[in-house]
Amino acid sequence: MSSMLIRRAADLRAGAVALVLAGSFGCASSAGLRSAHRAEQALDYDRAVVEYTKVVRADPANREARTALDRVKQRAAQDHAYKGRRLAGLDRFEEAVIEYQLASELNPTDPQIDAALRDARQRLRTKIRVNRGGRTELESLIERTRDVAPPGLDLPATAKLPTSLVFGNGATARAVFMAIARFANLSLVFDPAFRDQPLSIDLRNATLEDALAAVTASTRSFYRVSAPQTITIVPDTPAKRREYEESVVRTFYLSNADVKEVIDLLRVVIDIRQVSAITATNAISIKDTPERIVAAAKLINAIDKARPEVVIDVELLEVDRTRLLEYGLQIASPGQPGISGSADVNRQNYTLENLRNLTAADIFMSGIPGIYYRLLKNDTATRTLANPQLRTAEGLAASAKFGERVPVPVTTFAPIAAGGINTQPITSFVYENIGVNIDITPRTHHDDEVTLALRVSLSSISGTGFANLPTFGNREIATTIRLRDGETNMLAGLIRDDERSVMAGIPGLSDIPLVGRLFANNHKETQQTDIILTLTPHIVRVLDLTETDLRPFRLGRDVGVTVPAIPGTLATPRDREEAPEVPSELTAPGAAPAVPMTTPAAAPAAVPPAPVFPQPLQGPMPGIPIPLTPPPPPKKGGGGTGQV
Known part of the structure; x- marks a missing residue:
C-alpha cells in the first residue's frame, strides 16, 4: 500500500512539473503572439514578421502563428514592392533595387516582383553607364582623336555637290572628274598613265567622298590628296600603288583588349603587315596605308571594351x-x-461564390x-x-x-x-x-x-x-x-x-x-x-556597345579603294539641309532638258559643248581653262576632255 502511494505521489510530482513547464512555455508563446499582433496592428509588418518567426520557431505546431506569419509576409512584400515602385519613379534605382530584393525574399513566388526587380537592375546599369563621368585625361584625349583621319584622306569638309548630279550616255571619266572638281572648288591632276573611257553614273545625293569613291571604283583608279585643295587621279595598278602609296604611323593605346589578340585580328582581317606591340603601355604601333589605318581604328574601337562582370x-x-x-x-x-x-x-479572401469565376x-x-x-x-x-x-x-x-x-x-x-x-x-x-x-x-x-x-x-x-x-x-x-x-x-x-x-x-x-x-x-x-x-x-x-560598333564598313579592293556607303547602314550625306542650293541638273544628251546652272560669277562666257553639259553655263568655273571658240562636236561614243 505504501509503495502504491509513493508511486502515485511521484506521478503527481511529474505531472505538476509538466504543467509548470507547459504553462511557462505557453506564457512565452502568448507573449510573442501579443507582441507580433501589436506590430501588425501598427502596420509595422517587418517587425511582425520577426516576431511571428520567433513564435513559429519556438512552437512549430502553432497554426495560428504560421497563418499569421504567411499573412504578414505577403503584406510586408507588398509594402516593399510599393516603396520600390515609388523610388524607381524618382530615378532612385539603387534604393529601388534594395526594396525589390526585400520584397522578393518575403514573397519569392510573385512573378511581378521578380520582373520589377530585373527591370530596376537593368535601369540602374543603364543609368550608371550613361552618367559615368569623371573621364581621365587619357580617355578624353583618345575620344577626341578617335575619328581623326590620317594624312592623305583629308578632303575639304566644306565641299558640296549638287543634289541632282547625273551623267548619262556619252559622258567620259575625265569629264566626270572635272565636273566634280568644279563644284568642289578643287584643282585636278591626272597621272600621265590615266586613260579616258566612257562613263555613265548617277551621283544624286552623294557627298564628295562618296562621289570620288564611286567614280574611281568604276574606272579602276584611285585618288590621292596631294595638296590641301588638289587631288590626283591615278590608274589602280600595283606599280602605281607602290609609286603613290603613302605610309602612315599611328599608335593605339588599348585599355581592355589583349595586345596579342588585337594584333592577330588586324593581321587576319585587314592584312596589317607592319605592327608591333608595346607591352609596357599595352599599346600597338602600326605602319601602313591611310586606308588600312582608318580600318584598324574602327576595329580597335569596336573590340577595346571592358569585359562584363558578375x-x-x-x-x-x-x-x-x-x-x-x-x-x-x-x-x-x-x-x-x-x-x-x-x-x-x-x-x-476568396469565397465559394468567387471560386466559380476563376480564370x-x-x-x-x-x-x-x-x-x-x-x-x-x-x-x-x-x-x-x-x-x-x-x-x-x-x-x-x-x-x-x-x-x-x-x-x-x-x-x-x-x-x-x-x-x-x-x-x-x-x-x-x-x-x-x-x-x-x-x-x-x-x-x-x-x-x-x-x-x-x-x-x-x-x-x-x-x-x-x-x-x-x-x-x-x-x-x-x-x-x-x-x-x-x-x-x-x-x-x-x-x-x-x-x-x-x-x-x-x-x-x-x-x-x-x-x-x-x-x-x-x-x-x-x-x-x-x-x-x-x-x-x-x-x-x-554589361558590354558597353554603341551603334557605331555594330555598323558595318567596307574595305574595298585590296583595302585601297573606298567603296560608296551602304544606304541605311553607313554615314548619310552630311548636312544636306545646310548645303548651298545649286539649281542645276546635269544630264546626258537625249535626256530630259536640264535647268540652266548659275554660279556666283557675273561675267558670261562660252563653254565648249560637252555631252555632260548640253546647255551653256553662265560664269567661268574655277580651275578649268575655258577656250574662246567651241571645238567641233564630239564623235559618237566620245566626250568632252579637259586639261589642268
Whole structure:
C-alpha cells in the first residue's frame, strides 16, 4: 500500500512539473503572439514578421502563428514592392533595387516582383553607364582623336555637290572628274598613265567622298590628296600603288583588349603587315596605308571594351538527409512522376461564390526550391559550410578554397651510390587541400542571362589506413548551367554516409564469440548527410556597345579603294539641309532638258559643248581653262576632255 502511494505521489510530482513547464512555455508563446499582433496592428509588418518567426520557431505546431506569419509576409512584400515602385519613379534605382530584393525574399513566388526587380537592375546599369563621368585625361584625349583621319584622306569638309548630279550616255571619266572638281572648288591632276573611257553614273545625293569613291571604283583608279585643295587621279595598278602609296604611323593605346589578340585580328582581317606591340603601355604601333589605318581604328574601337562582370552569391549547406525528406525536396532522388511545384490562387479572401469565376490569370505556379530553401537555412539541422560572394569578369575563373592543407608523406627509393644496388628511402611531404574548393567561370548573354561553368569539390579525412596514413573522402560536381540575372539555382545529391559502432562491456566476457554481445553495451549510429549548393548570379557590368560598333564598313579592293556607303547602314550625306542650293541638273544628251546652272560669277562666257553639259553655263568655273571658240562636236561614243 505504501509503495502504491509513493508511486502515485511521484506521478503527481511529474505531472505538476509538466504543467509548470507547459504553462511557462505557453506564457512565452502568448507573449510573442501579443507582441507580433501589436506590430501588425501598427502596420509595422517587418517587425511582425520577426516576431511571428520567433513564435513559429519556438512552437512549430502553432497554426495560428504560421497563418499569421504567411499573412504578414505577403503584406510586408507588398509594402516593399510599393516603396520600390515609388523610388524607381524618382530615378532612385539603387534604393529601388534594395526594396525589390526585400520584397522578393518575403514573397519569392510573385512573378511581378521578380520582373520589377530585373527591370530596376537593368535601369540602374543603364543609368550608371550613361552618367559615368569623371573621364581621365587619357580617355578624353583618345575620344577626341578617335575619328581623326590620317594624312592623305583629308578632303575639304566644306565641299558640296549638287543634289541632282547625273551623267548619262556619252559622258567620259575625265569629264566626270572635272565636273566634280568644279563644284568642289578643287584643282585636278591626272597621272600621265590615266586613260579616258566612257562613263555613265548617277551621283544624286552623294557627298564628295562618296562621289570620288564611286567614280574611281568604276574606272579602276584611285585618288590621292596631294595638296590641301588638289587631288590626283591615278590608274589602280600595283606599280602605281607602290609609286603613290603613302605610309602612315599611328599608335593605339588599348585599355581592355589583349595586345596579342588585337594584333592577330588586324593581321587576319585587314592584312596589317607592319605592327608591333608595346607591352609596357599595352599599346600597338602600326605602319601602313591611310586606308588600312582608318580600318584598324574602327576595329580597335569596336573590340577595346571592358569585359562584363558578375557577382555570384555562393552558399554551401550541409543538411541531414532525413530533413530533406521531411521538407519534401527529394533533390537528386527518385520521386513520383508528374510536375514538381505548387499551385495557388493569386488573390486573397476568396469565397465559394468567387471560386466559380476563376480564370487562368488567377492561378500561378511556383517552384519548390525557392520556398523550402529558406526553411532549410533556418533549420537547426542545417550547417552552412561556406557563403562567399565571388566577383569576376567574363571568361575569367573565380576560385574559393576553404579548409586546411594536410601533409601526406610520399616515400621514394634512390640508390646509395652511383651504380650501387642498395637503395635508401627518401620521404617527402605533399600537402592536400581538405575542405571546400569552388571554381566558377561565368559568361554573360545579351538577354541578361549568365552561363556558369562550375566545379565544386568537397574533401575530408575519412579515416586512417596502413601505418596510420590518412585516407580521404571526396565529393565533386562539374557542370554548366544557365541562369537569369538574380535567379537562384540549387544543386544537391552529394550524399555522405557515416556509420559508427561503439561496444562497451566486461573484458574477456564481451569477446566470447556468439554470446559476447550479451555482456556488452552495443551502440550503432548511422548518419546520412547531403550537400546543397545554391548559386545566384548578379550582372554588375554589361558590354558597353554603341551603334557605331555594330555598323558595318567596307574595305574595298585590296583595302585601297573606298567603296560608296551602304544606304541605311553607313554615314548619310552630311548636312544636306545646310548645303548651298545649286539649281542645276546635269544630264546626258537625249535626256530630259536640264535647268540652266548659275554660279556666283557675273561675267558670261562660252563653254565648249560637252555631252555632260548640253546647255551653256553662265560664269567661268574655277580651275578649268575655258577656250574662246567651241571645238567641233564630239564623235559618237566620245566626250568632252579637259586639261589642268
